[in-house]
């Protein structure tokens with residue numbers, strides 16, 4: 001099963017992707033997570049990506065596409081994958097189509113999480129991430145049992161650098177101008193499936209599972 005999760009920043013892509021990964025046994029590939037991992041390890045990729053991420057801008061396509069290209073060639077992607085946060089503009093979508101064509105593969109579905117701008121801003125203001133295992137929480141919607149501590153591993157929770165209000169506004173603008181056109185791009189290919197992402201996370205997940213069953 002080859003799936004793309006599409007949606008605005010804060011729409012719940014990461015939250016849903018970690019459940020889908022477990023249920024459907026396909027690797028969750030998040031370009032944002034790959035960049036953050038590189039930043040934390042002080043790699044050259046991390047240094048380059050940081051310049052753009054901290055301003056809420058897209059990392060250049062040349063770097064992003066090459067990272068995804070080599071990740072998709074890894075063995076665990078043979079039976080499928082779940083892309084989260086890629087593609088993020090038409091050029092990346094076209095590059096992905098070409099790469100898959102070369103491999104004799106194609107996308108099964110693009111799941112678009114529909115969430116209003118007001119909800120997005122609320123969710124991003126309350127997001128907290130575990131510094132050890134990366135689990136995502138929300139002070140309004142998905143609270144940890146103990147303040148500032150991860151339920152799963154006991155790690156310390158932190159606020160993502162790019163969740164500051166001024167950076168969030170840039171990210172939302174980038175989404176509107178560069179990523180939103182992908183909805184029509186994939187509609188045109190007949191593989192777009194929209195899900196109401198405004199519901200509680202377990203309900204969103206239930207809806208996604210129902211539509212993905214047929215690709216199992």
Ligand code: AP5
Nearest residue numbers: 009010011012013014015031032059085123127138141201
């Ligand atoms: P990335 O890490 O991909 O960030 P994003 O797309 O901006 O999305 P987020 O991770 O912020 O949100 P999400 O949709 O995963 O929501 P989440 O599940 O966390 O990218 C970061 C940066 O890297 C980009 O800005 C760019 O600079 C760079 N980058 C990445 N990919 C790139 C690419 N392809 N090309 C170029 N540059 C790239 O949920 C959000 C919050 O809401 C959480 O607190 C969560 O607990 C809560 N929540 C989730 N679902 C629900 C629900 N149903 N109800 C209530 N609360 C919920």
Ligand code: MG
Nearest residue numbers: 013014030032
């Ligand atoms: Mg995410």
